[in-house]
Amino acid sequence: MTSLHELPQRMSVMPGASRVGGTGPKLALACGVIVSVTIYLASVGANADWQYYLTTDECLNQADTLIGDRLRVSGKIATGTLLVAGDRRSATFQLVGQERTLAVTSVGLVPDNLLEDREVVVEGRLENSQSLQADKLITRCASKYESRAATDIVANSTERAGPRR
Numbered sequence: 001m002t003s004l005h006e007l008p009q010r011m012s013v014m015p016g017a018s019r020v021g022g023t024g025p026k027l028a029l030a031c032g033v034i035v036s037v038t039i040y041l042a043s044v045g046a047n048a049d050w051q052y053y054l055t056t057d058e059c060l061n062q063a064d065t066l067i068g069d070r071l072r073v074s075g076k077i078a079t080g081t082l083l084v085a086g087d088r089r090s091a092t093f094q095l096v097g098q099e100r101t102l103a104v105t106s107v108g109l110v111p112d113n114l115l116e117d118r119e120v121v122v123e124g125r126l127e128n129s130q131s132l133q134a135d136k137l138i139t140r141c142a143s144k145y146e147s148r149a150a151t152d153i154v155a156n157s158t159e160r161a162g163p164r165r
Helices: 006-012 024-049 056-061 148-161
Strands: 070-077 090-096 101-107 119-128 131-139
Touching: 056 070, 056 101, 101 119
Parallel strands: 101 131
Antiparallel strands: 070 090, 070 119, 090 101, 119 131
C-alpha cells in the first residue's frame, strides 16, 4: 500500500514528462519557427508575382543586359504575324512597340481571345536580343481602355434599340 508521503512524489514523475522546462518553451519555439517560415515564403512568393512589366521598346533597348532573364513584356500583336497551333498549345507572333518589334514564341495554352492588333503581356525568358520564349500569355481587356465617350455611344445605341428577344 502507498503511504501518503509517497503519493505526491509518484504523481509528479509521470512517464514521458520532464521535470525541468516542460513543453511550454518547446511549443513557443516551434510556433516561432512556423511563423517565421510562413512569413519568409509569403514574401518570396509575393516578390516573384509582383514584378512589373517592360514595354516592348524598353525590353529591346535593354536586351543585352536582360538575355536569359525571366521577364514580362507588354505590347501589341502585329497584324499578319499571329500563328496559333491547331491544338492551341503554342503560338508565334511579333510584339510591336512604339519603335521596335520583338519576336515571340509561346509554348503553353493560348487564350481564346488572343487576336492580332490586341494588347498582350507575355511572360518568359529573353532568348537573344530579338526574341522572347514565352510560357504565359495574358490578353489585356480592350474595354478597360476604351474612351468613356465610346462606351456611352454603345450604351445609348442599345437603349434605343430596345431589349433583345
